[in-house]
Amino acid sequence: MIDRIPSGFNPFVIPFLVGMGFVLLYCAFGVVRILFQLSREDRRKFFISLVNPKTALKNIRDIFCDCLFHVKLWKRNPLLGYMHSSIAFGWFMLILLGHIEVILFVPTRINLFYYPIFFNFFVAETDQTLRGALLFFLMDFFLLVVLSGIVLAIIKRVRSRLFGMRRTAKPSVINLIGLYALWSIFPLRLLAETFTAHISGGSFLTGPANWIFRQFLGNDLHYLPTWWAYSIVLGIFMCVLPFSRYMHIPAEMLLIPMRNAGLKIRNARKGLAKVQVYSCPNCGVCIDACPMSAGKENIKDCTVYLTRQIRRGNEKRIAEISDKCLLCGKCEAVCQVGVQGPEIRIQQRAIREYSINQDYSDIAALPVREAKVLYFSGCMSKLVPSIGRSVESVLRKAGVDVEWMDRDGGLCCGRPMLTAGRTDEAMSMVHKNEEMILASGADTLVVSCPICYRMFKESYNLPGVRVVHYSVYFDELVKAGRLHLTKSDLCYVYHDPCELGRGCGIYEEPRRLVGQAAAIAESDKCRAESVCCGGSLGSLSLSFRQREKITKASLENLYTSKADAIATACPLCQATLSRYSDRPVRDIAEIIDRQTN
Amino acid sequence: MADFGFKLSKSSTLDLDKVDLKVYNLLCKTDPDIKTCMACGSCSATCTAAPFSGMSMRKVILALQRGQDVRPMLGKCMLCGKCTMVCPRAINTRHLILSICKCYD
Structure with missing residues (x-):
């Protein structure tokens, strides 16, 4: 393997160099800007994590698994996973192997940025070496892998349903330019390497293709334009990359x-x-x-x-x-x-400014009787009073010394205020509640509303108090033998409330409870994929009518289980679902209360 | 003046031709459903903040229609959203409250 061009340069590499230089500069500026935007402590935390061997190793593993192999995507849909990982990993291997080729065959050129990319143009084969054969084979193999990914990508553009996607995002113009540039990079690379394969050597793909083309293309005049085209599409792709979706790379x-x-x-x-x-x-x-x-x-x-x-x-x-x-x-x-x-x-x-800012600091703390276990039912449970009554009744049956801290109304937990982006106002409520809970001397706080539960978990500072959702607490009581459930002959489907499931990762305990009190079925989309009931307080602007469609779609999903009734663990979900449901919607607390004696 | 234990109180008559309806008119644009309120008071009945501040969405809307100041009452709203859930006219009261909080300057 020898250098074919003494100067090691040809003008066709310029578009690539321009694009590459632009991307590198843009990314370097971007990284610096973002690091400056972080708060001082966040920046410190970030830099420390980079040198911490444990997180550093995790970083490398995650980058390989997520960016190159797309492990998560494979789990979601193997075809989609193959499409992405073939392009990402294949391209990565082409670049890596290109560098290995340069180091092995023309080590003096490694300082030239573009050499590994256009290696086949700049070298000529002198004699067949085993090393070269293996590398050329690998190069052709990975090019084929990438091309197979590109073919899948083109099919996906036309029929995304084959890849398990009903709808895809409508691409903007700049994304389309990037997309078409990306699609044409690899076929052009194949063509360019094919046309020079009789000079630089090739393998199972470029070798035979070169032979076929030489049957009817009499001279070598077409290979330089092809290399130009390859370099130009690379340049275009790099230039639109920062403004297109490919910035995700x-x-x-x-x-x-x-x-x-x-x-x-x-x-x-x-x-x-x-x-x-x-x-x-x-x-x-x-x-x-x-x-x-x-x-x-x-x-x-x-x-x-x-x-x-x-x-x-x-x-x-x-x-x-x-x-x-x-x-x-x-x-x-x-x-x-x-x-x-x-x-x-x-x-x-939270960026939005308001002229009326709520403040709760002057509210007198509500008297809370001292007890080992406090129960907080939350605002929403006031609309479905049976939940609070059932939770209290079950706890009493299990012999728990419980005090219902907001039986006659209390403060909101603050999450609705927080999700509206009004952090200071929410924290004002949080501090008031903290004061009351700590004053009661309780060591356990049982919460029945997942919205409140998430807030207590994430934003409250309650030293020495265990915050627990009632489904987890009941499950523990059953395990400890303090609650005895009898099985009814009803079949329930459990609807995962967003804040409890995705928000706090509680999926098993409610199911185990329902499973002990009745038969349980699963709907099509459950656990992390469960469909929101549509009543969520998260939305500020969705109207009642718009929510109706969401609730009905959520119910359609629950109906797929063919269960007689719906069980849930959130007062808001229960109120919303029962509005349109054709079968009873019950809270787990009510079910458990019914099945214990 | 001698204190007889009673006095003449100021007239509470509202002259609707003279009140300043700036905030109400602004809200009619951002939250047009405010106009459908029938003052049933469901929102006030369920209000979490009511025991602490006398907050009542029904009174707030009435005061807005009369061009009165509602700021003190809204100062204790907890944005819990129960009023929205019970509204028989499907008014998004929670969004309305946020809009009111934005209106004053």
Whole structure:
């Protein structure tokens, strides 16, 4: 293997160099800007996590698994997984092998940036070496892998249903340019390497193709234009990359270490949120997942469009999209790169200024009797009073010394205020509640509303108090033999409330409880994929009529189980679902209360 | 003046031609469903903040229609959203409250 061109340069590499230089500069500037946008402590946390061997190792593993192999996508749909990992991993291997070739055969040229990419143009084969044969074989093999991915991508563009996606995001013009450039890079590379295969050597793909083309192409005049074309599409792809969805390729490599460092979104437009917005690959998985898209409505209010509008700076649409969302968290659960759609929206809402700011600090603390176990039913349980009564009754049957702290009304937990983006007002309520709970001297706080439960878990500082959802507490009581359940002959389907399931990761305990008190069936979409009931307080602007469709779609999903009744563990879900349900909707507490004596 | 234990109180008559309806008119644009309120008081009956501040969405809407100041009453709203859930006219009262909080400057 020898250098064919003494200067080691040909003008056709210029478009590639321009594109590559632009991308590198843009990304370098972007990383610096984002690091400066982080708060001082976040920045410190991030840098420490980078040098911590444990997180550093996790970073490398996650980058390989998520960016190259797309493990999560494989689990979701193998065809979709293959399509993405073939392009990503194949391309990565082409670049890596290109570098190995340069190091092995023309080590003096390794300082030239473009050499590994256009290696086959610049070298000529002198004699067949085994090493070269193996590398050439691998190069052709991975090119074939990438090409198979591209073919799948083209098929997906036409029929996304084959890949398990009903709807995909509508591509913008710049995304289309990037898409077509990406599609044409690899066929052009194949052609270019084919045309020079008799000079530089080739393997099972480029070798025979070169022989075929030489049968009817008399001279070598066409190979330089092909290499030009290859370089130009590479250049175009790189130049549109920062403005298109393909920005997710570099952005994800920053997002993964940031996530592993445990950073949180503190501003909807800066720091981590910005990285997440750029990491969104516009795949559109969240469109099918979004409960609001029931009946083909509100499709343009999914997270994929939020990130797009934030990148465009379309303030009116950003506000609309952020206010409408139910914050059910399903887009986050299905997102392949981990864009925290709900959190970005909450922070976006927090940017808005209000002239009336609520303050609860002067409210007199409600008297709470001292007890070992406190029970907080929350505002919503007041609309479904049977839940509170049942929880108290079950606890009494188990012989628990319980005090119902908001039996005659209490303060809100603060989560509705927090999700409306009004953090200070919410914290004012939180501090008031903390004061009351700590004053009671309780060591356990049983909560029946998942909305409150999540708030108590995430935002309260209650040293020495165990916050527990009643389904978990009841499950423990049953296990300890303090509650004895008899089985009824009804069959229930359990509806996972968003805040309890996706929000707090409690899926098993409610099912185990219902399973002991009755027969239990599963609906099509359950656990992390469960469909929001539509009553969520997360949405500020959804009207009653718009919510009706969402609730009906959620019920349709629950009906797939053919159960006689619906069980849930959230007063809001129960109130919303029973509005349109054709079968009874019961809270787990009521079911348990009925099946104990 | 001698204190007889009673006095003449100021007239509470409202001249609807003279009241300042700026906030109400603004709300009619952002939240048009405010116009469908029939003052049933379901929102006030379920209000979490009512025991603490006398907050009543029914009174708030009435005061807005009369051009009166509603700021003190809204100062204790907890935005829990029960009023929205029980409204028989399907008014998004929670959004309405946020809009009112934005209207004053």
